[in-house]
Amino acid sequence: MPLTQSVEKILNYIGGELVAPQEGGWLDNFEPATGAVYSQVPDSSAADVERAVAAAQAAFPGWSQLSFEARASYLFRIADLIDRDMSQLVEAESMDNGKPLKRAAEVDIPRSSKNFRFYAGAVLNARTEAYTSPQVLNVTLRQPLGVVTCISPWNLPLYLLTWKVAPALLMGNCVIAKPSEVTPLTAYLLAQLCREAGLPAGVFNIVHGSGGNTGNAIIGHPGIKAVSFTGGTRTGRHIASVVAPQFKKLSLELGGKNPNLIFADCDYDKMLATTLRSSFANQGQICLCGSRIYVERGIYGKFRDDFVERSRRLKVGDPRLAETDLGAVVSRVHQEKILGAIERAKAEGGKVLCGGGPAEVGGRCSGGYFVQPTVIEGLSEQCATNQEEIFGPVVTLQPFDREEEAVALANATQYGLSSSLWTRDLSRAMRVAERIEAGVVWVNGWMVRDLRTPFGGVKQSGVGREGGDDALSFWIEKKNVCISY
Ligand code: TXE
Secondary structure (H helix, E strand, C coil): CCHHHHCCECCEEECCEEECCCCCCEEEEEECCCCEEEEEEECCCHHHHHHHHHHHHHHHHHHHCCCHHHHHHHHHHHHHHHHHCHHHHHHHHHHHHCCCHHHHHHHHHHHHHHHHHHHHHHHHCCCCCEEEECCEEEEEEEEECCEEEEECCCCCHHHHHHHHHHHHHHCCCEEEEECCCCCCHHHHHHHHHHHHCCCCCCCEEECCCCHHHHHHHHHCCCCCCEEEEECCHHHHHHHHHHHHHHCCEEEEECCCCEEEEECCCCCHHHHHHHHHHHHHHHHHCCCCCEEEEEEEHHHHHHHHHHHHHHHHCCCECCCCCCCCCECCCCCHHHHHHHHHHHHHHHHCCCEEEECCCECCCCHHHCCCCCECCEEEECCCCCCHHHHCCCCCCEEEEEEECCHHHHHHHHCCCCEECEEEEECCCHHHHHHHHHHCCCCEEEECCCCCCCCCCCECCEECCEECCECHHHHHHHCEEEEEEEEEC
């Protein structure tokens, strides 16, 4: 039976059980491709959060005293179960988020099991530091924090949830996760896989609900020792204002307005194909998408014509269809935000070269939330369109003449998450990469990911780093023990 018919009420996962919200708050859960309500999700209250924290606190002693090998064995098992149920999870993610099935199959769900395997493998080789001097031994203990929370967004639901939860669990913590209320389904399916894997009750809890209700109850709870958040900058600022005075550890992966710098000496065909992906993948709903495209003037006209022609050929359609390149954006509210940003760009003097409005997709998707891939030129770098995150299939083009100018344009926003840079001149690549204000710089590529690398942003794109040792170190406290003998 298609998933749309089989899930009516999504449940919380607390103390190893799948449970309804205690005070009966429910939110409608929409299918973006059709605009129809297909299930309901808990809008959990402080009482639900309290119950989850108590379950996690009860589980913490046993879980934190297990060996890395024992904890890793649970996560390897969960990864195997994700792979076993791949097609169901792919269908669920596509239905819940609106992304094409093929993208969920190629990226989201495989990366979710990889997240568990990568970190499980990493901790098996985890090291600590020790220093010796005459009659003195210094050794660093890496101790778990206790009960922690992982708060994740709707753009890559299972991918970003597991990216946070895996290292937190492996380092011995017990987790209260709050997925986005807009895309709760794969988290609900993951809860069922954790039960099947025999994960001890209370080690991992999922409390669904809105940010203002459930989210605030979580971040304000004194029993929560650390917060890892991915989402919008505005929400991140609020969370920081609540969490910092409680002296909890905090990791913030926020928004981006990423530049894509294209020099005339680049590998043109590879750049063009990759720039289409970095502009419109996941309907432009990836914090790493390159939404500001700056092109050296000598190839600007050719690039603009080729890029617009290729953008026009992208198929916006039913996420279930193999030929679909762009599915639905995640919600009606978000669709209206994106369309409003396009109208604002026109008012700011932008020239729409292709797209520029909603996409009409007939049949079962006639009520869905679709936006045409949109390319705009003729704007200044200080206008709102080039300063504010749109988080949809909308990019702007602008020529530049000199390297200095390209770097200044790249750095001309309050964000600093990632950047792409296209040139065959590696001296220039390193000069520019050193000066771009970002946490990640891709040279001659995009979304080339090695999970061992530090991942995160600067300025209003966040605080802290995820990935590799950075993630493992975030989820522990280091204690130096100095032994004189
Ligand atoms: O994010 P929110 P949304 C950007 C993008 C998007 C904007 C808002 O520009 O338009 O953020 O998107 C939870 N206490 N990105 O609405 O509000 C919320 O329930 C605790 C970039 O999704 O930040 C959800 O689980 N939690 C981003 C999560 O925070 C709270 C990806 C994200 O919600 C909360 C997605 C609160 N007070 C959007 N308020 C990226 N960097 O990839 C909300 N939440």
